[in-house]
Amino acid sequence: MSKEQGNIDPKDNWEEDAEAEATLVEKTTQLSVKEFKLNTSAKEFVPSWLQNTTSTTPANTTANTTPVNTTSTNTTPAKNADKKPNVTDQGADGIGEEVVDSEIVQDLYGKEHLNLVFIGHVDAGKSTMGGNILYLTGMVDQRTMEKYEKEAKELNRESWYLSWALDTGKEERAKGKTVECGRAYFETEKRRYTILDAPGHKNYVPNMIGGAAQADVGIMACDFNVISARKGEFETGFERGGQTREHAVLAKTSGVNKLIVVINKMDDPTVGWSKERYDECVTKLTPFLKSSGYNPATDIEFMPVSAFTGANLKDRLSEEVCSWYRGASLLEYLDNMKALDRNLNAPLMMPITEKYKDMGTIVVGKIESGTVKKGHSVLIMPNKRTVEVSAIYNETEEEVNVGVCGDNVRLRVRGIEEEEISTGFVVCSTKRSVKTTTIFEAQLAILEHKNIICAGYSAVLHIHSCVEEVSIASLLHLIDKKTGRKSKKPPQFVKKGQKVIARLESQGPICVEAFEEYPQLGRFTLRDEGKTIAIGKVSKYVEMANPNMSAVYATDEYGRPFIIVREQQRKNRLSGIDAIKSHILAAKTVANIIKTSLGPRGLDKILISPDGDITVTNDGATILTQMEVEHQIAKLLVQLSKSQDDEIGDGTTGVVVLAGALLEQCENLLERGIHPIRISDGFERACKVAVEHLEKISDVVEFTKENTENLFKTAMTTVDAVLSVADLERKDVDFELIKVDGKVGGSLVDTILVQGVIVDKDMSHPQMPREVRDAKIAILTCPFEPPKPKTKHKLDITSVDEYKKLQNYEREKFEEMIKRVKDTGANLVICQWGFDDEANHLLMQNKLPAVRWVGGPEIELIAIATNGRIVPRFEDLRPEKLGVAGLVREISFGTTKDRMLVIEECSNSRAVTVFIRGSNKMIVDEAKRATHDALCVVRNLVRDNRVVYGGGAAEISCSLAVSKAADQISSIEQHAIRAFSYALDAIPMALAENSGLSPIETLADIKSRQVTENNSRLGIDCTMKGSNEQFVYDPLISKRQQYLLATQLVKMILKIDDVCKMVIWSSSSSSSSSNTTTVYVLIKHSSKMLGDMLEWDAISELKSIGFVRREKVDDLTWTDRDIVYAHIEVTRRCAAQHGVTAVGIVVGPTVEAFSPDSIEAAKTADIFILVEYKPNSSIHSKYYC
CATH class of the missing domain: 3.40.50.300 (P-loop containing nucleotide triphosphate hydrolases)
Structure with missing residues (x-):
């Protein structure tokens, strides 16, 4: 801090x-020390010898007690005690109109x-x-x-x-x-x-x-x-x-x-x-x-x-x-400290810190004001449940009749289940309940935050025992720290050290009070990313009308209502510079996640899928693909950066890191008042200078198919694979001919390059030969079995003879099919479909090896590699459609029974497979990703054989060139151009930091050496030798694309100054009455075939028009997506025509299955839609208005 x-x-x-x-009274303390043995399993330490001192006090002791406003002799109220609420017209909570004073407390506990x-x-x-x-x-x-x-x-x-x-x-x-x-x-x-x-x-x-x-x-x-x-x-x-x-x-x-x-x-x-x-x-x-x-x-x-x-x-x-x-x-x-001024006669307020079941429902908390008495009714907020207090336990775990302000008590309550209560709820008086709201105004003091805070910022609110996520709906007034005056104009943002009055909005209802009335329920803390961001106090709360309404209302000091938020059910919307800064923050968050994975010594990330599967990787493209991102602009950054992987195949991490660094520079430029468009223009000019400089410092890598030494220095493990499928004359590589496969077992050094295809299958019968030489392969995508009717049929067999006739018929037909295959010259069958055990046995007897259940992509690759033709119908099988391979063999792995099929010496010798081995699945998967990147590097060099030098050498050289160009420009764009040069330094600094070096010292040293030695090949970890001597290369085409794409990303983000959610309104209804239109959609179908698909596809479409209700009938299942899409289309059409703001859905196999309440609700709706579906027929929709 x-x-x-x-x-x-x-x-x-x-x-x-x-x-x-x-005043300190220096008097020797006389402690009452009595023997007590600790129960180590107990959560609290309570002396067994302590007796319940309330047992001698009658339950009605306080009935006629005269109010006493003084404390005991030694008890002048502490000045630092919280202010007492103005509750002179209130009775003591839970005790009717009786008043409690300090004498009663003295009688209850004695201390x-x-x-x-x-x-x-x-x-x-x-x-x-x-x-x-x-x-x-x-x-x-x-x-x-x-x-x-x-x-x-x-x-x-x-x-x-x-x-x-x-x-x-x-x-x-x-x-x-x-x-x-x-x-x-x-x-x-x-x-x-x-x-x-x-x-x-x-x-x-x-x-x-x-x-x-x-x-x-x-x-x-x-x-x-x-x-x-x-x-x-x-x-x-x-x-x-x-x-x-x-x-x-x-x-x-x-x-x-x-x-x-x-x-x-x-x-x-x-x-x-x-x-x-x-x-x-x-x-x-x-x-x-x-x-x-x-x-x-x-x-x-x-x-x-x-x-x-x-x-x-x-x-x-x-x-x-x-x-x-x-x-x-x-x-x-x-x-000997001063006694406390207890708020005994204030309404009861007790935030719940814990709840559990123990012969009923128990709630635990500290009474912040008022008193509570056994047998009386209290209110639990915010769920507004009135309950009866059946027992009270104090700190000694002894049952007492009354709990007073300052006590930590346990209340056993009747009338509510433990599951209905959460930490942060408040037990309060039935006469004066605690305020419940989702929107409140507060005074904030910003303690620590790296960036500015503006409307839309979210943090975790800690108020009494409640923890809730909140967002800043709007900033209202900036407070001058010296004079305490409020600014008339709402600030656009607030930063560390400032105080502001803001309107906060929580995800759900919370219990709060104004700080001036109940300090303990009005003071709070905001935390984010493990740090205390701000402290605050509640100044006023906003009472909402119906939470399902399309606008939130509040009242002014005269009681007149006014609208706070109208669009998207209280969802906040940013615009202008605030929106741009919010977008920059979101995009930087993604960049900071990826940044630590940059370079050969970058750190790994663990990606956990919803199913619990774990992926360990430092590959930027993989992290971005699997990372869950909610913010719209962050999603845009992820989507656009993926195009680097799609287009180039490598450099995704570099794009994101550079974009993040550019956005960080944008923040500084925006703070200086430079317009986003001028920043975009400056970045574009700087990018052009950097790309031109890249071409100046690039070197050409000479290679041929016979001389691949320079290529091997770039990506040794994948050169042969790429050259096998490369067309050097056209400078192109057909990646479809390269298959990357893997199997758990062995180590990475056991990885091999196969001139052919590897399929994760084996021969269908264990007695079939494990090796076939000069293979003629029939590649079938049709069933390899006797023909059967396409429609459902039923065959009644009434005797053994009829069954044997059927069996002989099928056997004869299948033997005819085998003979037909062998007549074409085929000695191996690869089939996309399966065949039963009897057919498999016949294939073995007829000495025709076969492989079944081969996937579609593998079938296609086998056909390409062997120059065969895929046969979709058995009648089309011809000798000229057979594939040819010199050797087809099974390979096994160690002591396991895993086998794979290797097809080698294929007619099309360009098809290859990189077969990766590893000790576990994570290593194999990561090796596959690394091999893919290496393949892309070699492919890029085949396309353009110019390279620049890695280790941040190219970025440092370009940074110097861009900075020099900025000195020659007198317009305001020079600031953006110079900021671009600073952003380029982020790449070598990240490489140094990820390598455990001092980023600033390392960068300064290499920059100095590049200038003094005029050597653009010096990079991180290359202070003794140049990157060219250590073969640290980057293809020019990849580096150039990184700069261009990062600049385009930043320009796009800078030009977005508003985010609006689309709502479908018809032109006829937009200017008409604002009454809510309610729509019920009934989907009727003659069989049980709908279900969870509606839960996902339909709901996502209906959210934009205010989805409010859903019913399911009879545990339906689904088999036909058309129903869902028809429902979505109908609802869209209806929304466009009628301006829908609320939608209800009822699903059932028949109209009779709908509940009576649903039918009545549908009848009273403004629009009623019936979608009727029948198998093998079209979908019919009827509108009733």
């Missing part, structure tokens, strides 16, 4: 400033309860400190700790044993890292405490936010940050991108208005309770915490401790240990 991240004025209106200094959250960088000692506190307060006994120490020692984790009291999971104990937010309970003579042990690792920040949201933030000031004093660890957590900084900001955002900063590990030999080291930590932390909104005088308390030894946790430090610190110990300080 950068220093700018924390530049939030502590005097802004995020929280009320603390003015009164907390005040506080929630503590441990935050800080990973390995700072949070869990160790929590475990030691539990031990020192008697919550974990000596025997249990000895057991932990023994088990930890067996795992070589002896220094972690104290943390095991909180880290109960096996993974947490093995790695020494807290993952979930741990929870434990302890008690002193004055107060009861719940520990929330938040994880410190950056991967688990969302869990830390959840823990901080449950603490007594701003009410009790007992939340503390663990800082390590050990040499290097403080810097790791605070100065080098550690979590100490981010946790401090998140804690403040979550309402933690008081920090006890515990400087831990002071006993380490590198520290030795050094005052200088302690003061160094305090000096570095104080300015940052102040900039985060904390008042150093009232909100922060520093103290040195040793979590491992327990020094200064319970008892004060002795002078022998530390002579310079005479302050209170941690527990002493906590016990």
Whole structure:
């Protein structure tokens, strides 16, 4: 986190400033230590000796209690407590009109309860400190700790044993890292405490936010940050991108208005309770915490401790240990802090942090305001379910009658199932429910983001216990940090360090409140890509009308409705520069994914299919083909970059990386106010200069079929394959004659080039010969069996004699077919279809080898290779249609039974097969992709035998040439041309970075050498020798196409300033009434043949016109796609004629199968369509308006 991240004025209106200094009463703490044995399988640590102190309190104790607005003697309300909502006209929730005061709380528990959250960088000692506190307060006994120490020692984790009291999971104990937010309970003579042990690792920040949201933030000031004093660890957590900084900001955002900063590990030999080291930590932390909104005088308390030894946790430090610190110990300080001002008489608000089944439905959470009583009704939002509270359990897991503000409780509720509740729901009063919305306005402070943020940006919202994806619908006002004034004009974008008022939209309904009324339900955090992007507070929420309406309405301060969004059911739409910047961001995201795979030392990507299949590759074309992309412009980048692979066969990664670098330069140019069209013109001119320079620095590779030495230097494994099918006179290569096949087994060195065809089949009968010389091959695509009627038929056989006659008839017919084949001179049959075992046996007896079930593409390749003709009908078989091969043989693999058929010495000697071997399927597949690229390289050299030098040498040389050309241009395009030269440097920098070199130093060195030595052949990893000496070549045709295509991609993206979704409207209805048109489409067919196909094809077409309903009848299956396409066509036609905005679909085999409700709904629709389908007939559509 950068220093700018924390530049939030502590005097802004995020929280009320603390003015009164907390008074520390230095009084020795008397702790109640009682023996307790820990249940290690329990999630929380609860003393078995603690009795339910509410049992002696009558249930109606509060019935006639007079309101008391004061607290106990030692309880002046903390200044940093959250503001109390204005609820003077509200009764206490769940208790009718009765009012609850602090005296009732005193009677219930006898001691005040506080929630503590441990935050800080990973390995700072949070869990160790929590475990030691539990031990020192008697919550974990000596025997249990000895057991932990023994088990930890067996795992070589002896220094972690104290943390095991909180880290109960096996993974947490093995790695020494807290993952979930741990929870434990302890008690002193004055107060009861719940520990929330938040994880410190950056991967688990969302869990830390959840823990901080449950603490007594701003009410009790007992939340503390663990800082390590050990040499290097403080810097790791605070100065080098550690979590100490981010946790401090998140804690403040979550309402933690008081920090006890515990400087831990002071006993380490590198520290030795050094005052200088302690003061160094305090000096570095104080300015940052102040900039985060904390008042150093009232909100922060520093103290040195040793979590491992327990020094200064319970008892004060002795002078022998530390002579310079005479302050209170941690527990002493906590016990004597000011009491909290509880919102007891506010409406009930309890965000749900957990839910499970245990003899009913249990919801867990912290009561943020109000009270809840056993037997009363409450409301669960946002699903608006009224439930009854049948039991309440507090931190001790004992059942109580009342839960009050500040308590962490478990509620057993009736009237709802556990599956109907989600984390982030809120239990609230039936009289005053929490606000539920999908659109709200908020004030945002942008902490960290590399790029600008504009409308349409999406992030993850963390508000109380709710986690939801949100997008910025619009930016309303920019806030001046000095004056606090709002801008009149909405900003187009916002960047790091700025504050803005924005309208946010969530994917689903969430429970929020205005920050001024309920701070804990109004403060939130936005996170993206593992970073905290912004913090904010809700200023107002927007009530929606019917969510299915085509527009979203809100009301102004006078109650008058106005439209927020009309098109596409609240879908946001960007235009102008905002749209271009959004498109650039999307395209750059794809480029950054591909960038690390560039070059011979590029990293691999694991691609996981929906079925769970795994592909490991660094091939750009493969990654782009299988990568799931949602954004429209990113899809466009993927589609257009694939044309490089289709046209050239190689260089797809280079196109995407160069396009991404150009787009990054576009951002800088747009920030400077240069128009997108001028940028496009500059890029086009620069590309022309680069392409011309490529031709100047290219070299010619001389080769013939007899002398292929230079070609072998380019792609040694594939030259023979390409030359076998190359026409050097026409400079062309027929790739259809090259087959790349593979088989798992052996290693890559076993890969061979076969002058012929390999088919993954074997002889149909095990006793047929495994080798056929001078083969005459009959290539059949017709069935090799006796003729049968084309239509369905039934043959009744009533006796054995009739069956034998039929059997003899079929045998005679098949023997006639075999004889006919042998009469043509054929000694091998390759058939696309199969034949039964009896026919197979006859073929073996007649000594006619056969291969069955050969696929269509392989049949065609065999025909081309052997100069044979494919025979579609058995009557057309002639001797001149036979294929000829010198040798057809089976090959087997190791000890497996896998066999393949090799057809060699073919008449057409140009047909070849590259047969790849590998130890597993992933290696074989990757080798196939690499072989394809190499084949394309050699083919490109056959087409144009000019080459440029790789390793980034060509890009560096072109960058220098383009930069020189920019110096000679005086128009505004010079900025774009110079930016193009900077973008060319991205290729060699990526190659250097992927090779583990310093990108900037390596690039600067090679650029300098190219200029001083006038040698354009120097590239990455070629600082000692030129790329030509190491045979690092790129075909000129491929490199030129990369530059041209990347430039075209960027120009296209720059010229798109709006994205509109097409909606079909007729000219007659567009200006007519805006009433919603409802359409029901009934599809009737006489047999069960529809089903899931409708679910995919039809729905995708109907989304654009507002698909709202679907019914299926009788578990239908499908066999005919025509039904689906007819339905889509009918619906399109109807939409074009009537301006459809809502569509319903009912599917069934007969009209009688439709439910009565569906029929009635269809009758009342504005348009009713019946699509009727009958087998072997046309589709009929009837319209009823």
